[in-house]
Amino acid sequence: MIGVGKIKQYSNVLDKPLSKGKQEVSLSAFAFLFSELVQYNQTQVDNIAELERSRLEDAGYAVGARVLELLCHRDKGNRRETRLLGILSFVHSTVWKVLFGKVADSLEKGTEHEDEYMISEKELLVNRFISIPKDMGTFNCGAFVAGIVRGVLDGAGFPAVVTAHFVPVEGQQRPRTTILIKFAEEVLRREARLG
Amino acid sequence: MPPVGPRSGDAIFANVERVNAELFTLTYGAIVRQLLTDLEEVEEVNKQLDQMGYNIGIRLIDEFLAKSNVSRCVDFKETAEVIAKIGFKMFLGVTASVTNWDADGTCCSIVLEDNPLVDFVELPDTCQGLYYCNILSGVVRGALEMVSMKTEISWIRDMLRGDDAFELQVKLLKQVPEEYPYKDDE
Numbered sequence: 001m002i003g004v005g006k007i008k009q010y011s012n013v014l015d016k017p018l019s020k021g022k023q024e025v026s027l028s029a030f031a032f033l034f035s036e037l038v039q040y041n042q043t044q045v046d047n048i049a050e051l052e053r054s055r056l057e058d059a060g061y062a063v064g065a066r067v068l069e070l071l072c073h074r075d076k077g078n079r080r081e082t083r084l085l086g087i088l089s090f091v092h093s094t095v096w097k098v099l100f101g102k103v104a105d106s107l108e109k110g111t112e113h114e115d116e117y118m119i120s121e122k123e124l125l126v127n128r129f130i131s132i133p134k135d136m137g138t139f140n141c142g143a144f145v146a147g148i149v150r151g152v153l154d155g156a157g158f159p160a161v162v163t164a165h166f167v168p169v170e171g172q173q174r175p176r177t178t179i180l181i182k183f184a185e186e187v188l189r190r191e192a193r194l195g
Numbered sequence: 196m197p198p199v200g201p202r203s204g205d206a207i208f209a210n211v212e213r214v215n216a217e218l219f220t221l222t223y224g225a226i227v228r229q230l231l232t233d234l235e236e237v238e239e240v241n242k243q244l245d246q247m248g249y250n251i252g253i254r255l256i257d258e259f260l261a262k263s264n265v266s267r268c269v270d271f272k273e274t275a276e277v278i279a280k281i282g283f284k285m286f287l288g289v290t291a292s293v294t295n296w297d298a299d300g301t302c303c304s305i306v307l308e309d310n311p312l313v314d315f316v317e318l319p320d321t322c323q324g325l326y327y328c329n330i331l332s333g334v335v336r337g338a339l340e341m342v343s344m345k346t347e348i349s350w351i352r353d354m355l356r357g358d359d360a361f362e363l364q365v366k367l368l369k370q371v372p373e374e375y376p377y378k379d380d381e
Contacts, residue, residue: 011316022215025311028258029286030214030222033330036247037226044233059225065222066315099218125214 013079018074021098038130038141048139052164057147064151067095073192084183084191087126087156091149094120099148100125104174115188116183119149120167124177140164142177159184198380201265201277204246204284211262211285215345223312237324244326248333249340256338259285272296274344275303278335278365287311295364304351305335307361318355327355332363343371 005175041055064079071094081087092107096119130141142164150162161181166175226247230240257267263281268274272293279291287313295304312328326332332348339346345368352358 014316019314021215021217021289023311025212025216025219025288026208026286027212027214027256030219032251032255033219033226035223036250037222039250040226040243040247041229055229059222059229062225062228063218063221066224067217070217072317098215153268156323 001030004194009143012028018070021070021104027125027128030175034051034126034141034144035129037144056143056148060144060147061151061154062147063144064148064162065100065155066151067148068152068155069100071095071098082157083194084187087153087158088117090182091152095148095152110180113182114120115183115185117183119181121174121177122169122172122176123174124164127177133173138166140166140177142179145174145177146179149181153181153183158187160187201281202261204281204290207262207281207285208288213288215313220311220314220316222331224316227325231322231325237322241324241326241329244329245333245336248335249337250333251362252334252339253335253341255334256341259338267339269342270300271344272300272303273367274342275305275338276368279305282308282335282338288312301367303365305363305365306352307363309366310354310361313355316355323356326350326353328353335363335365339365343373345369345371 012088024056024076037059038056041051041059045051045055048190063100068080072078075094075098081090088107093106094144096102096104100121104110104119104122108118108146124142126141146162150160151164153160160181162182163180165178165180168175175192203256204344227240227244230243231237231272232241234243238352244380247288261286263277265277265281268277275293280287283291283305287310289309291305293303293305296302310328312331316327318327328350333369336346336348347366347368349364349366350362351364352360354361
């Protein structure tokens with residue numbers, strides 16, 4: 001086997017200094033890769049719901065869990081948010097800024113339900129080069145980002161159901177993407193207790 | 196006016212839209228993990244990664260040609276240099292070097308010291324046969340096929356396996372003459 005018997009540069013990945021996160025790759029490189037992720041997962045499912053919920057979201061979840069760990073360590077001195085609004089603004093600002101180069105366009109509280117919050121983005125990075133075929137209905141590749149958000153929230157102790165939706169905007173050709181976060185009951189109960 | 200002659204990899208990279216490499220790295224990691232779960236066999240994962248890379252390569256070559264302003268390479272040596280100096284830089288923001296030419300100039304190595312795919316990555320014992328970056332070899336193979344070069348690509352060194360760099364051996368199998376779908380007088 002290649003490599004056996006040679007000295008590793010770092011005996012393990014933890015010995016390696018953590019990068020500052022300033023490195024970049026071209027947007028096309030990411031878009032090509034993301035397109036392959038979607039296409040591959042399309043071959044693994046029978047329907048759109050499965051593609052969104054159990055494939056793209058899962059892939060995103062894995063990214064989110066790691067992003068939380070990375071950012072808490074690098075940017076927040078090993079501290080993480082423990083309050084609802086704190087973690088939401090962490091996602092909306094810090095996480096978004098690192099992953100997508102900008103703060104999310106908006107963070108709103110749902111008007112109908114106490115436990116719902118929405119992060120909206122006029123043009124979500126992963127949807128930039130995506131057009132949805134007619135027969136795929138409401139499919140939204142933002143499910144990947146919804147997964148990232150769920151991964152971050154879950155890892156920080158805020159379990160939630162997170163979904164991505166297209167919302168038409170007046171006067172705009174392309175709809176915006178809204179990431180809908182519905183927190184688990186226990187999160188709201190804890191939040192109420194903390195006052 | 197479009198610039199005359201090929202543009203440098205740095206110049207192109209500075210002008211294209213870019214994203215944080217960590218998003219790219221972690222997304223790639225998510226793909227590899229999905230494949231390992233779905234396909235179970237490391238060999239199958241290697242194949243699938245290569246296939247994904249190939250799919251990317253056959254599309255990426257268009258963007259490469261459009262943005263780099265590279266004209267036809269005179270020989271395979273020039274091709275390899277262009278891939279290393281312009282191709283890798285333009286998409287991944289890293290440069291590679293070309294070494295280990297064989298006597299007849301049809302086989303060489305592209306060496307990468309910096310590779311955004313492998314940040315945070317360590318291969319567990321169960322994945323020792325995995326060519327984690329196999330997508331890259333697929334990309335190069337796919338892109339070259341679109342410019343009439345059939346190649347065979349294999350990993351010689353891999354930092355995840357304890358080597359000091361990533362080394363991709365590119366072997367030119369044959370140059371396919373271009374076939375025009377139309378006749379000259381039409």
